[in-house]
Amino acid sequence: MASSVLVENVSKVFHTREGGLLFRGKKRVVEALKNVSFEVREGEVFGLLGPNGAGKTTTIKILSTLLLPDSGDAWVNGYHVVKEANKVRESIGVSLYSDRGFYWKLSGRENLMYFARLYHLERSYAKSRIDYLLKLLDLESDADRLVEEYSTGMKSKLNIARALLQDPPVLFLDEPTIGLDPTAARKVREVIMELRGEGKTVLLTTHNMYEAELLCDRVAIISKGRVIAIGTPGELKSKVSEHKVIEVELAGFDEGLLEMVKQGRGVIGAAARIRDPVSGLAELRIVYDGDFALKDVLGMLLSSRGRLISVKSLEPTLEDVFVTMTGERLEAPS
Amino acid sequence: MRQGGKVNCPSTKFLRGFKAGLAELRGVVEVWFRNYFRYPAWIIADVVTTPAWLILFIVPILMFLPREQWQDPGVLNTMFWAMVLWDVVSSGIWSFGMAIRREQQTGTLEALFVTNASRAILFSGGLCVRTVTMFMGILYMFAFFTAIFKVELMLFNPLGVLASLVTGLVAALGFGLIYGSLVLRFKNIGPLNNVVQFILLGICGVFVPVTSLPSPLRLISYTLPFTYVADLVRHYALGAESLLPLMLEWATLLTQTAAMLILGLSMLKQVEHQMKYTGGLGSY
Ligand SMILES: Nc1ncnc2c1ncn2[C@@H]1O[C@H](COP(=O)(O)OP(=O)(O)OP(=O)(O)O)[C@@H](O)[C@H]1O
Ligand SMILES: [Mg+2]
Numbered sequence: 001m002a003s004s005v006l007v008e009n010v011s012k013v014f015h016t017r018e019g020g021l022l023f024r025g026k027k028r029v030v031e032a033l034k035n036v037s038f039e040v041r042e043g044e045v046f047g048l049l050g051p052n053g054a055g056k057t058t059t060i061k062i063l064s065t066l067l068l069p070d071s072g073d074a075w076v077n078g079y080h081v082v083k084e085a086n087k088v089r090e091s092i093g094v095s096l097y098s099d100r101g102f103y104w105k106l107s108g109r110e111n112l113m114y115f116a117r118l119y120h121l122e123r124s125y126a127k128s129r130i131d132y133l134l135k136l137l138d139l140e141s142d143a144d145r146l147v148e149e150y151s152t153g154m155k156s157k158l159n160i161a162r163a164l165l166q167d168p169p170v171l172f173l174d175e176p177t178i179g180l181d182p183t184a185a186r187k188v189r190e191v192i193m194e195l196r197g198e199g200k201t202v203l204l205t206t207h208n209m210y211e212a213e214l215l216c217d218r219v220a221i222i223s224k225g226r227v228i229a230i231g232t233p234g235e236l237k238s239k240v241s242e243h244k245v246i247e248v249e250l251a252g253f254d255e256g257l258l259e260m261v262k263q264g265r266g267v268i269g270a271a272a273r274i275r276d277p278v279s280g281l282a283e284l285r286i287v288y289d290g291d292f293a294l295k296d297v298l299g300m301l302l303s304s305r306g307r308l309i310s311v312k313s314l315e316p317t318l319e320d321v322f323v324t325m326t327g328e329r330l331e332a333p334s
Numbered sequence: 335m336r337q338g339g340k341v342n343c344p345s346t347k348f349l350r351g352f353k354a355g356l357a358e359l360r361g362v363v364e365v366w367f368r369n370y371f372r373y374p375a376w377i378i379a380d381v382v383t384t385p386a387w388l389i390l391f392i393v394p395i396l397m398f399l400p401r402e403q404w405q406d407p408g409v410l411n412t413m414f415w416a417m418v419l420w421d422v423v424s425s426g427i428w429s430f431g432m433a434i435r436r437e438q439q440t441g442t443l444e445a446l447f448v449t450n451a452s453r454a455i456l457f458s459g460g461l462c463v464r465t466v467t468m469f470m471g472i473l474y475m476f477a478f479f480t481a482i483f484k485v486e487l488m489l490f491n492p493l494g495v496l497a498s499l500v501t502g503l504v505a506a507l508g509f510g511l512i513y514g515s516l517v518l519r520f521k522n523i524g525p526l527n528n529v530v531q532f533i534l535l536g537i538c539g540v541f542v543p544v545t546s547l548p549s550p551l552r553l554i555s556y557t558l559p560f561t562y563v564a565d566l567v568r569h570y571a572l573g574a575e576s577l578l579p580l581m582l583e584w585a586t587l588l589t590q591t592a593a594m595l596i597l598g599l600s601m602l603k604q605v606e607h608q609m610k611y612t613g614g615l616g617s618y
Contacts, residue, residue: 014613061613064448068610086450094448098616100441103365105372110365117361118449118456120354146372162445 004201005040010072032058034225045196047216048205055225056205060172064094093163097175104148108158119166133161153184173204209318223326240316243287252306253282266293269324287320358451366459385474410485416540421471425464426506430514433460444616494570502563505591511598515605540564562587
């Protein structure tokens with residue numbers, strides 16, 4: 001199968017300054033991407049899965065020609081993202097996660113019409129395309145209201161409609177379902193599946209592993225600017241499917257405890273998510289092998305200063321791949 | 335994929351580019367006017383502040399003029415045309431910067447930059463709205479000078495004046511692109527433009543003839559297109575003698591205008607590239 005998106009050893013560093021006024025503020029170097037390589041095949045829904053700050057949006061921006069890589073190469077639809085940026089822009093639809101990005105004093109329809117003009121769509125085609133997209137995303141009844149009155153979810157959907165305007169073969173969707181209620185999120189997922197049915201290539205980012213599992217043919221797990229695993233959700237899960245997983249709720253958590261658990265016999269990986277910093281309420285996810293490990297781990301938890309609230313035994317998921325590989329958790333799955 | 339195959343023939347390519355540019359321009363004009371007319375306060379502010387601005391500007395000048403010059407139609411006419419020119423040039427200079435700043439604030443810059451639309455056209459929207467204020471300003475000035483000073487305005491060659499003013503506007507757009515690039519790069523550069531505009535129009539002999547400037551300054555004046563615009567406007571409107579032979583003056587003006595535009599466009603392109611490198615495109 002031909003590749004729609006090909007990324008080879010792309011790195012990106014941001015040079016910024018921290019706070020301060022005028023020219024003060026410490027210099028800071030952020031390595032957003034480190035030698036990232038992956039391939040998205042034609043007609044595939046491909047997910048970039050990673051926690052906040054992993055470099056997902058940066059990757060999307062580089063592929064959309066909004067950012068220039070420091071090194072490495074990338075091709076979209078066969079065109080080089082730096083040397084043939086115009087061709088790349090003709091081949092893609094982009095929806096970046098943002099609460100802004102529209103003209104608030106224009107209606108949703110007017111906004112789409114403007115971008116249709118910028119994409120050089122013929123007027124009558126543009127009109128019917130916009131009607132179609134508004135319907136597709138359940139925005140018909142709000143199409144003629146000003147965007148300033150739109151809810152977050154409506155703006156997100158309008159953003160996706162805009163990405164689909166020129167009916168491009170490749171779509172980049174940054175966090176397409178973030179901030180959506182379950183109905184709207186389902187709608188957007190349906191649209192993505194429909195696009196897949198039409199043979200479009202979709203590259204989406206998410207930090208929701210359920211979504212990645214549900215939608216994506218293949219997933220790249222990305223952490224701190226590096227791709228740490230690529231495969232179908234099944235392949236990735238098979239890395240942990242032999243293991244067992246528990247999720248422990250605990251008050252009075254401290255990092256020392258986590259380190260101790262990680263060292264425990266039979267423990268493959270463990271990571272914590274702090275739910276309430278004041279009481280030290282945390283959720284520990286522990287991936288382990290063998291029954292003796294469970295006994296050890298529970299022993300450690302019981303003898304710690306923390307108060308054990310609940311213990312759940314779970315099926316391994318993509319998150320556990322992440323936990324075992326990075327010792328960190330993904331964002332809270334909703 | 336977009337419809338249509340490879341374009342090989344240069345004239346088809348040009349025609350296509352032209353049509354695309356036209357579509358972009360239409361979109362931009364529509365968006366800006368819709369937006370303008372959906373803020374009633376904006377329009378009212380323009381209607382009210384334009385004359386206020388004029389009064390602030392003209393009254394002090396007149397206070398320093400000896401009484402007899404007040405009534406001198408020549409002086410008043412020079413002043414009228416200077417004000418018109420000021421209005422036209424400032425419209426051109428501000429337009430792009432204003433538009434870019436607005437896109438930064440609405441957060442639409444990245445969405446615009448994933449299209450292949452011409453960057454210059456994308457940001458020409460400021461000019462549309464500015465044109466409304468520009469005509470409003472000219473009308474107000476006309477009313478001021480005829481009703482208050484009872485001066486008969488001179489306009490010997492309307493076409494000549496129009497041509498000079500339009501060229502002046504285009505040259506100002508060149509400067510506008512440079513200013514716009516600075517806005518794209520540094521976001522909020524506030525009143526810098528105001529100051530530059532004063533100096534620029536000052537040394538270009540809009541208010542006082544260039545010939546009365548000290549010679550080092552005059553050398554700078556000759557390299558700036560507005561010098562010739564001001565001179566040509568006076569020539570066509572008031573019948574004043576031109577600085578250079580007409581043909582030569584026009585040739586100089588057009589060359590400088592083209593140079594300004596090219597410089598402005600290449601600077602905008604360069605800044606876009608730089609912002610894509612640093613990642614500052616989406617910030618404001
Ligand atoms: N324009 C920028 N200037 C400076 N640093 C940036 C810029 N854009 C991104 N970064 C940094 O690059 C890193 C990766 O950011 P990126 O936005 O790609 O993360 P992400 O995976 O999309 O995260 P999230 O899930 O929170 O959206 C972060 O550390 C971020 O602070
Ligand atoms: Mg992101």
